[in-house]
Amino acid sequence: DVKVTQSSRYLVKRTGEKVFLECVQDMDHENMFWYRQDPGLGLRLIYFSYDVKMKEKGDIPEGYSVSREKKERFSLILESASTNQTSMYLCASGRALATNEKLFFGSGTQLSVL
Amino acid sequence: AQSVTQPDIHITVSEGASLELRCNYSYGATPYLFWYVQSPGQGLQLLLKYFSGDTLVQGIKGFEAEFKRSQSSFNLRKPSVHWSDAAEYFCAVGPYNQGGKLIFGQGTELSVKP
Numbered sequence: 001d002v003k004v005t006q007s008s009r010y011l012v013k014r015t016g017e018k019v020f021l022e023c024v025q026d027m028d029h030e031n032m033f034w035y036r037q038d039p040g041l042g043l044r045l046i047y048f049s050y051d052v053k054m055k056e057k058g059d060i061p062e063g064y065s066v067s068r069e070k071k072e073r074f075s076l077i078l079e080s081a082s083t084n085q086t087s088m089y090l091c092a093s094g095r096a097l098a099t100n101e102k103l104f105f106g107s108g109t110q111l112s113v114l
Numbered sequence: 115a116q117s118v119t120q121p122d123i124h125i126t127v128s129e130g131a132s133l134e135l136r137c138n139y140s141y142g143a144t145p146y147l148f149w150y151v152q153s154p155g156q157g158l159q160l161l162l163k164y165f166s167g168d169t170l171v172q173g174i175k176g177f178e179a180e181f182k183r184s185q186s187s188f189n190l191r192k193p194s195v196h197w198s199d200a201a202e203y204f205c206a207v208g209p210y211n212q213g214g215k216l217i218f219g220q221g222t223e224l225s226v227k228p
Contacts, residue, residue: 004157040220043158043216043221044218045215092158103158104157105158107155107156107157108157
């Protein structure tokens with residue numbers, strides 16, 4: 001069964017901390033995505049990557065960075081966490097340049113920044 | 115600007131009743147349209163997708179959706195709702211040449227009364 005695994009289901013951090021959210025997929029997908037989910041706002045794209053070491057900004061990249069050193073792993077980094085980054089973070093993967101393919105989502109990481 | 119609007123934040127239906135969830139999009143090119151479902155504590159799962167051809171598409175779990183270009187709509191329907199359909203539903207639109215980069219609506223939360 002295909003899988004996108006996010007390392008933590010719940011995470012509590014303090015303001016100013018550096019936070020790493022990890023995502024691993026086992027489907028050899030080229031594309032990986034980080035979305036943020038907030039009530040009433042749906043999912044908003046933070047960053048995405050079409051290949052190893054490649055990254056592109058999504059709609060709300062401010063305050064975030066990403067790393068993709070290996071094809072199967074895509075990390076989201078909050079350099080200095082702030083309370084307005086409290087949210088559900090969803091990782092997804094999909095095949096390259098194939099809009100007609102579905103995305104596979106992880107179960108999400110609920111991050112609370114205190 | 116590209117956008118997806120789901121006008122209903124929350125809908126409650128009785129078990130066995132029919133369901134229609136609304137989705138309107140604004141997109142400059144031919145849209146690739148999706149409906150995803152998110153059960154509590156889970157990631158998103160694809161229900162169905164539309165790219166071309168027959169404007170009525172069938173999905174999993176007895177769902178269907180109809181693409182109406184003149185109305186810029188892609189409404190999701192189910193003839194008889196089951197209690198297990200209670201979840202959050204997301205409509206999304208994707209560009210042709212950016213595989214997997216989706217724009218999501220705000221989501222509609224479905225509650226099912228016994």
